[in-house]
Amino acid sequence: MPTLSSRTPSGDAQATNPRLSPARPGLGFRRFEFLVWLAPALLLVGALTYLPILTEFVLSLFAADGFSMPRFIGFANYTQAAGQPDFWAALLNNIWYAISTVSGKLVLGLIAALLLNGPFRGRAAFRALFFLPVILSFVAIGLLWTLIFNYNYGLINFLLQAVGLADLKRDWLGAPETAFPAVIFVDLWKWTGFHVVIYLAGLQSIPADLYEAAALDGASRWQMFWRITLPLLKPFTAVNVVIASLGAFSVFDLIYVMTQGGPFKSTNVAMVEVYLQAFQFNQFGYAAALSVIVLLLITGLSLGLLRILPLGAGRTRSIGLHVVLQSKGTELRPLPAPRLLRAGDSLPVCLDDLRLPEKRNRFSGQPGFSAHHLRS
Amino acid sequence: MAAFALSRISFRGRAWIYLAFVTLLTIPVQIYIIPLYVLIVRAHLSDSLLGLILPYTAGSLPLAIFLLKTYFDQLPSELMDAARLDGCSNRMILLKIVLPLSRPVLSTVTIFTFVQSWNEFFLALVFIHNPDLQTLPLGLQAFFVNQYETQFPQLFATLALSIAPVVLVYLFLQKQFIAGLTAGAVKA
Incomplete structure (x- = not known):
């Protein structure tokens, strides 16, 4: 048990910088205490996530079937993949899938969020309904929609028949032209609610006085939408794009349940191909090589998106968190302040960041004074 | 635990380890x-x-750590400093101060992890072959493949049963979140 006197000085030292955690690395146990805290999580994630990712690169260089001894074959798996039209067709499907689901989710999500943001009776119920498909499993949803699309018993064909459009009846999931759009439609149906919630959080983060000011200046609703709403929603759009496009490249459940990649591979995607190669044909090494290609693609995509979109990684994520809390009826905490003024900052930086009125600069009469002066 | 360490104990390489989880x-x-x-x-x-x-646990850890750490970061550090002055160890601070204040975020993490594991299909499909051990999504799919077109009532009953728990938890915890927040609101 440490005595009070040994504690007090360090407590005082902390007072100047409260963000600094009081448990500073010292000697002995204190110094390695963090390892004890981290060990369980590190072990699990290390053994079951990082280890497999690393072995995957190794495995992709071997001919392995899961039974006999793996045989080193260099990059043969990759050259095999390069000459394999099935895989590239599947990857191309992923890209189409990504383009259509991302744009669809953004547009539908934004429209629904705008509608759900206005005051009307039963708004909470509508919001809950919109979010409901998000928490259901792709398996349940996939099966449900497979039934709806069914040729003989499906709801869609039944309705078409009922309104006299029997000519339009078709085997929705059985024909290559309609199967892919049908799968994309179900994905949209499931996930749009999630993106609605993110956009709702975004809409609520826009201060109402901006609209009041715009109204005073005689702006139309249309102008307000394009000049205020859309630009201020940019960070939220960015989150939506990142989440939706990563999802599009790893989609498996939905496709596997609804079409198994068929008919005639028209809905085949990369992950289904990997699954088939590994667990139907026992081509573990080859499938690992395919996975590595997809992994590199996903990594490149997320790095690229984070670079283009108006956010750094940390901020994107933290908005994600606020959205999560918001969606559960929790109050929205303010986002982290952009950057606080620190003693020692030189004024030009401060002026940039805070847009201080020019007056202030004139009064001080000092060209390059530090943030220190501002505070006093 | 890991989130607490990453948020409240400073050590060299902390940012890197956090990044390794979040990536x-x-x-x-x-x-x-x-x-x-x-x-x-x-x-x-x-x-x-x-x-x-x-x-499943390993897979849900990154999100859990991310959510918890972000939340812990926002707790007023004065509370923890005060506890430390009173001689609390890190363990006691976590148990007596941080966790009671973290009910909302804990519910969030719970609902996310639960829904994820309940709905998970892919790993189960690959790992489980014994019908006695099948998880629901797997059983659902097998049932469907074997006998749809004949037994619609049974199939819909199964579907409804399989989604009922998730829907219930969702509706139930939605209220919990609000209650947890009003109870745990800190004025420091």
Whole structure:
């Protein structure tokens, strides 16, 4: 048990910088205490996530079937993949899938969020309904929609028949032209609610006085939408794009349940191909090589998106968190302040960041004074 | 635990370890399924529920750590400083101060992890072959493939049953979140 006197000085030292955690690395146990805290999580994630990712690169260089001894074959798996039209067709499907689901989710999500943001009776119920498909499993949803699309018993064909459009009846999931759009439609149906919630959080983060000011200046609703709403929603759009496009490249459940990649591979995607190669044909090494290609693609995509979109990684994520809390009826905490003024900052930086009125600069009469002066 | 350490104990490389967890949010499990499968088979954990539980836990850790750490960061550090002055160890601070204040975020993490594991299909499909151990999505799919077109009432009953718990938890915890927040609101 440490005595009070040994504690007090360090407590005082902390007072100047409260963000600094009081448990500073010292000697002995204190110094390695963090390892004890981290060990369980590190072990699990290390053994079951990082280890497999690393072995995957190794495995992709071997001919392995899961039974006999793996045989080193260099990059043969990759050259095999390069000459394999099935895989590239599947990857191309992923890209189409990504383009259509991302744009669809953004547009539908934004429209629904705008509608759900206005005051009307039963708004909470509508919001809950919109979010409901998000928490259901792709398996349940996939099966449900497979039934709806069914040729003989499906709801869609039944309705078409009922309104006299029997000519339009078709085997929705059985024909290559309609199967892919049908799968994309179900994905949209499931996930749009999630993106609605993110956009709702975004809409609520826009201060109402901006609209009041715009109204005073005689702006139309249309102008307000394009000049205020859309630009201020940019960070939220960015989150939506990142989440939706990563999802599009790893989609498996939905496709596997609804079409198994068929008919005639028209809905085949990369992950289904990997699954088939590994667990139907026992081509573990080859499938690992395919996975590595997809992994590199996903990594490149997320790095690229984070670079283009108006956010750094940390901020994107933290908005994600606020959205999560918001969606559960929790109050929205303010986002982290952009950057606080620190003693020692030189004024030009401060002026940039805070847009201080020019007056202030004139009064001080000092060209390059530090943030220190501002505070006093 | 890890989130608490990452948020409240400072040590060298903290940012890196946090980054290592958070990066995993962008990598879906499908990507590294093959080596994971080999690993699970080697450990004789295939066709056992433990073989699912461990990867599920590992898979949901990054999100949990991210959510918890962000939340812990926002708790007023004065509370913890005060406790430390009174002689609290890190363990006691976590148990007596941080956790009671964290009910809302704990519910969030709970609902996310629960829904994820309940709905998970891919790992179960790959790891589980024994029909007695099948998880619901797997059983649902097998049932469907074997006998749809004939037994619609049964199929819809199964579907309804399989989604009922998730829907219930969702509706139930939605209220919990609000209650948890008003109770745990700190004025420091």
